Amino acid sequence: MSTEIKAPVFPESVAEGTVATWHKKPGEACERDELIVDIETDKVVLEVVAPADGVIDEIVKDEGDTVESGEVIGKFKEGAAGTASADKSDAKSSGDEAKADAPKAEEGGKSSGGEAILSPAARKLAEENDVDPNAIKGTGKDGRVTKEDVQKHISSGGESAPAPAPSAAAPTAAPAADLAPGERPEKRVPMTxxxxxxxxxxxxxxxxxxxxxxxxxxxxxxxxxxxxxxxxxxxxxxxxxxxxxxxxxxxxxxxxxxxxxxxxxxxxxxxxxxxxxxxxxxxxxxxxxxxxxxxxxxxxxxxxxxxxxxxxxxxxxxxxxxxxxxxxxxxxxxxxxxxxxxxxxxxxxxxxxxxxxxxxxxxxxxxxxxxxxxxxxxxxxxxxxxxxxxxxxxxxxxxxxxxxxxxxxxxxxxx
Structure with a gap:
């Protein structure tokens, strides 16, 4: 059964909020009362938790989007089995074998299958700009590629690049080498x-x-x-x-x-x-x-x-x-x-x-x-x-x- 995920009811003094962080992605398993998304207002950060055991079916409002009180920000499928939880259990059962075969599979925001792990906002931005997520080094939690990482990659003139072969050693990151002569690094972050x-x-x-x-x-x-x-x-x-x-x-x-x-x-x-x-x-x-x-x-x-x-x-x-x-x-x-x-x-x-x-x-x-x-x-x-x-x-x-x-x-x- 699919239900709507709504922004909390804001106090009278708060007109609107911003989706700060989605802690779960579509298809990822959630437990009842587990934190799934943070909504930042001009006063406090409000938490939205899972209404039951199930999965995130769809994200309607991405990170950085403005939301009003009680507005629908996503959809939740109650009782559904999450593919992410299954992947985690598979990885756990394989244990040392997985570590031996791919000791650095999770580095740089890459999943065990070699695919980059992106936040919803980052994935959307990457698709809009035709950027290969695997060419971006993630700085988020567990190496996740954030929207800021994608923006930085685009602004630095980064181009899509194929994912490295599993056996190839990851090169040492050298951001300064990507800059044009005379160009100095900058970081632009939206004000919360x-x-x-x-x-x-x-x-x-x-x-x-x-x-x-x-x-x-x-x-x-x-x-x-x-x-x-x-x-x-x-x-x-x-x-x-x-x-x-x-x-x-x-x-x-x-x-x-x-x-x-x-x-x-x-x-x-x-x-x-x-x-x-x-x-x-x-x-x-x-x-x-x-x-x-x-x-x-x-x-x-x-x-x-x-x-x-x-x-x-x-x-x-x-x-x-x-x-x-x-x-x-x-x-x-x-x-x-x-x-x-x-x-x-x-x-x-x-x-x-x-x-x-x-x-x-x-x-x-x-x-x-x-x-x-x-x-x-x-x-x-x-x-x-x-x-x-x-x-x-x-x-x-x-x-x-x-x-x-x-x-x-x-x-x-x-x-």
Missing amino acids: RLRASIAKRLVNAQQDAAMLTTFNEVNMKPVMELRKQYKESFEKRHGVKLGFMSFFAKAATEALKRFPAVNASIDGNDMVYHGYQDIGVAVSTDRGLVVPVVRDVDGLGLADIEKKIIEYGTKARDGKLGIEEMTGGTFTITNGGIFGSLISTPILNPPQTAILGMHKIQERPMAVNGQVEILPMMYLALSYDHRMIDGKEAVQFLVAIKEMIEDPARILLDV
Whole structure:
């Protein structure tokens, strides 16, 4: 029985998506609930799984195609036996014999029969341009030839070439030798929908807001000593390591309560003051920067915050974040220090009116009571929307965070 494979129903804020990756090809066996295709939107990557045991009967939307909510992207044949699974079982039963006869049969994106393994989009592009897939070296998973590989082959002036004889040794790849004299290698990759959305939002933030940044520096020695003293007991009790982000999240929460304008947002001509603190934590992924939101930070302990940050970080890198986990947020913290950044000017995350930038901890000579001491210092940056926040409030907000980090007891005592 053939059934339709449909794109997931997108949330109201998402208009359309793009077919990112087909994990199965037509005729390949699928098990129930096995991942078959990823749909990338401008916010998250949505997964589509097999509705039952069977095979992919037809792919309607290739990789890179735009799809709307609930649109048919392929067809699935329930209960059918997949030829790919049969091939795998045959290969498995032949075992060492196959390896002995063709020790490099799977290299360079070639199947055991000497044929290249292509993604659906790559196969379509190769057919349209009359390109022999066997002449292309695959860079995808298990040596699969991707659409990008075909595009690169075409742009480099590659011509169709017969597949090498099984007994012939594969020559060493030398891409530079294929270039014309004076030509330099380039790689053109389409911007993902998520990265395009990020770019648009960041540009809009700079155009729409009166953005300004104020800086300060904080002595990290007290927090570092506190972590060192309670590191083992904290991890033993809570099952999570004590990091710096939780201290800054709690300090920011206390400062937000004292300076409500920093925790507000602008909606048209209205200023919306939030009576809660939902703090977004910027996470860098291969697909781009995402900002999952830790809700009601005021009611969370340091361990709860650390657990949430780890959970969101893992989900973000695996592409598993839900849209509801990235919506809202009244304030954002970003930590460029993990990449070595010493100082930066973070860009606002609209409609929020402020964002805190943490940076690398670096030992510097500091004057303390007339004496020079070497202290672990961190630069802090607060970017804010001057339409909503006055300079005085922004500076006092950042000073409040500095004071709480340099004397963590202030967070508990609310002083």
